[in-house]
Amino acid sequence: MVELPEELRSKFESAAEILDGHDKFRMISHYDGDGISAASVLALTLMRKNKGFHARFVSELPDNLPKDLPIILTDIGNSHLKSLKDTEEPLIVLDHHKVDEKIEGDEEHIFINPHDYGIDGSQEVSGGTLALILSVIFDKKNISLSVFGLAGAAADKQDLDGFTGLNLSLLKDALEENELEETKGLFLDGIDIKDALMKACDPYFPGISGRERDIKLLLEDIDLDSETPVADISSAASRKLNTLLILSLLERDIPSHIIESIKGEHYFSSRFDLGVNDLYKLLNSSARTKQAGLGMSLCLGDKKALKRTEEIRNDYRSDMIQKLHSLEDDGPKEKENIQYFFEEKKERKGELAGLTMLYIFDQTKPTLGICELEDRFDISARATRKLVSDGLDLGELCRDIAERYDGRGGGHDIAAGATVPKKNKDEFIEDFDKEVGKALGKD
Numbered sequence: 380m381v382e383l384p385e386e387l388r389s390k391f392e393s394a395a396e397i398l399d400g401h402d403k404f405r406m407i408s409h410y411d412g413d414g415i416s417a418a419s420v421l422a423l424t425l426m427r428k429n430k431g432f433h434a435r436f437v438s439e440l441p442d443n444l445p446k447d448l449p450i451i452l453t454d455i456g457n458s459h460l461k462s463l464k465d466t467e468e469p470l471i472v473l474d475h476h477k478v479d480e481k482i483e484g485d486e487e488h489i490f491i492n493p494h495d496y497g498i499d500g501s502q503e504v505s506g507g508t509l510a511l512i513l514s515v516i517f518d519k520k521n522i523s524l525s526v527f528g529l530a531g532a533a534a535d536k537q538d539l540d541g542f543t544g545l546n547l548s549l550l551k552d553a554l555e556e557n558e559l560e561e562t563k564g565l566f567l568d569g570i571d572i573k574d575a576l577m578k579a580c581d582p583y584f585p586g587i588s589g590r591e592r593d594i595k596l597l598l599e600d601i602d603l604d605s606e607t608p609v610a611d612i613s614s615a616a617s618r619k620l621n622t623l624l625i626l627s628l629l630e631r632d633i634p635s636h637i638i639e640s641i642k643g644e645h646y647f648s649s650r651f652d653l654g655v656n657d658l659y660k661l662l663n664s665s666a667r668t669k670q671a672g673l674g675m676s677l678c679l680g681d682k683k684a685l686k687r688t689e690e691i692r693n694d695y696r697s698d699m700i701q702k703l704h705s706l707e708d709d710g711p712k713e714k715e716n717i718q719y720f721f722e723e724k725k726e727r728k729g730e731l732a733g734l735t736m737l738y739i740f741d742q743t744k745p746t747l748g749i750c751e752l753e754d755r756f757d758i759s760a761r762a763t764r765k766l767v768s769d770g771l772d773l774g775e776l777c778r779d780i781a782e783r784y785d786g787r788g789g790g791h792d793i794a795a796g797a798t799v800p801k802k803n804k805d806e807f808i809e810d811f812d813k814e815v816g817k818a819l820g821k822d
């Protein structure tokens with residue numbers, strides 16, 4: 380059973396009592412892969428006890444919450460706890476986003492924020508895994524839902540070099556209970572090896588991913604038939620392939636922890652016929668295409684939803700490859716301390732910023748993906764672990780700088796975002812550049 384600080388455990392227990400004491404709930408969850416994971420874990424938990432729910436996905440917390448049923452907020456809510464205390468209905472907030480202040484709820488308002496207990500919510504636990512902990516405390520059999528919870532943590536990039544903290548402890552429990560099986564391999568997927576490399580955007584291999592001629596030469600080089608299914612590649616060919624793919628990353632000075640992360644453990648649930656790695660990518664795809672409900676349906680066992688999400692993901696990957704090619708070929712716009720690019724699709728800028736930061740651009744500067752909207756602009760900022768350990772906190776910067784210009788921002792130290800009136804775009808970028816320099820001690 381997952382180990383928790385005592386005060387935190389007792390909060391989960393109070394939340395479990397609320398689950399136990401009512402028959403129907405409203406779930407409001409963050410509109411992203413982790414948010415879908417969290418809502419799905421709780422939906423399955425409630426369904427197992429014949430309880431009802433209404434689920435809704437939002438990018439921002441609505442000003443007025445419905446007043447008819449107990450409410451569960453997942454992967455969202457931490458920045459609104461003060462006002463949420465006045466909610467009339469019982470309320471559970473499971474959110475791992477960092478906020479400055481610890482705000483206490485009461486018996487009917489349970490606020491669960493891992494940061495309050497010295498647990499790093501940006502690495503060690505996500506919305507999905509907080510939901511899984513609640514689910515397991517509610518009924519320990521629910522460790523069988525681990526594939527859904529851990530997919531949320533993976534969607535929030537908490538598995539980059541293996542799960543840690545509460546995520547790891549849930550994983551261990553699931554492996555022990557044989558609810559997940561562990562295998563090792565490259566994080567490649569597709570109909571065959573050629574298809575997998577043609578669509579490989581996460582991990583992305585500069586000079587190889589999506590480049591038909593280069594892939595043909597590479598496969599000829601190691602004498603591997605391009606139509607070989609990924610799972611059937613011999614271990615000798617797999618070693619050679621691995622070496623060549625790693626070389627493509629080494630040429631770019633990509634840090635070793637990223638290079639190591641292109642292969643690793645895969646966790647598979649036979650009960651649900653789903654793996655953590657595939658599932659989180661499917662959930663991300665459905666969130667990005669504004670079809671969170673479809674992602675949730677697949678978690679609830681709808682095979683048609685699964686097939687549809689796979690198609691969406693395939694189309695999405697082809698699109699991403701195009702975009703990454705042009706960013707790889709043209710490079711970012713550079714300031715002294717930051718690098719940035721423009722992207723017309725709002726929901727794509729974050730992942731592009733993340734992938735270019737990891738696999739393509741300069742590792743010593745954070746990357747901003749900027750999308751211009753009608754009267755404002757949206758940015759997604761991404762850093763590396765090294766930059767964070769050198770003192771950069773993008774969540775703080777996004778919040779502080781956005782506030783200067785009547786905008787809003789926030790997020791995690793390694794990944795954050797902001798939205799600001801369009802007329803202040805140049806000042807915002809200037810300020811961001813300066814503040815990053817300060818944070819990294821370059822001034």
Ligand SMILES: [Mn+2]
Binds near residue numbers: 414507
């Ligand atoms: Mn999350």
